[in-house]
Amino acid sequence: MVVKVDPGRCIGCxxxxxxAPGVFRVEGRVSVVVSQPSSKAEENRVFDAANGCPVNAISAER
Structure with missing residues (x-):
């Protein structure tokens, strides 16, 4: 899986x-990807985060 955050869209909520604390961290005013998901459960949490992002700043592709 490849996870990305668009810093131009992210509002740092x-x-x-x-x-998914093992994948994302808020630095300054935006979220960044600190590591790619390492398990199926973590991938599911990333998809939940992407679906719940209020500004659609997260992309996740298998």
Whole structure:
């Protein structure tokens, strides 16, 4: 899986970091990907974060 955050769209709400703390972290005012998902469960949390992102700043592709 490849996970990306568009820093131009991200508003830094932190929802993704709460859903998948091993993958996302809020730095400054935007979320960043700190590591790619390492398990199926973590992939599912990333998809939840992407679907819940209020500004659609997260892309996740298998």
């Amino acid at each position: 932190g929802m993704c970091a709460a859903a």
